[in-house]
Amino acid sequence: MVKVLLVEDNEMNRDMLSRRLTRKGFAVVVAKDGLEGVAMAGSQSPDIILMDMSLPEIDGWEATRRIKANSDTASIPVVALTAHAMASDREKALDAGCDDFDTKPVELSRLLEKMENLLPAS
Numbered sequence: 001m002v003k004v005l006l007v008e009d010n011e012m013n014r015d016m017l018s019r020r021l022t023r024k025g026f027a028v029v030v031a032k033d034g035l036e037g038v039a040m041a042g043s044q045s046p047d048i049i050l051m052d053m054s055l056p057e058i059d060g061w062e063a064t065r066r067i068k069a070n071s072d073t074a075s076i077p078v079v080a081l082t083a084h085a086m087a088s089d090r091e092k093a094l095d096a097g098c099d100d101f102d103t104k105p106v107e108l109s110r111l112l113e114k115m116e117n118l119l120p121a122s
Helices: 011-023 034-044 060-069 087-096 108-118
Strands: 003-007 027-031 048-052 078-082 100-103
Touching: 003 011, 003 034, 011 027, 027 034, 034 048, 034 060, 048 060, 048 108, 060 078, 060 087, 078 087, 078 108, 087 100, 100 108
Parallel strands: 003 027, 003 048, 048 078, 078 100
Antiparallel strands: none
16 A cells, blocks of 8 residues: 655645545655644655645644655655645746646546656556
8 A cells, every 4th residue: 555645734635535545545744734744754655745835833844854864765656735726836846856746626537647656656
């Protein structure tokens, strides 16, 4: 079973997305802020990370930089999730180390396709 680390501070978004991913067969672990996300990337060994960019403590850009700077977690694919849909936001996420970018509100089929492209074939 593929383990997804969902880093999201908004309770409604967190609940909705984690339930939808669980129904699709993913194991979902949740972090509520950027620092917790960085810690859980190391302790939970997720297969993929869905990273909100607007987070308390440290934002998603900084959390992603820290995850990608750590040799134990650097290879975990990270998908940025943000309500900001400007081209510059995509570039900023990719520059921070995110492997892909998706906008909110999340369109599940589009997100699942991006996740599938980043996950190793099993």
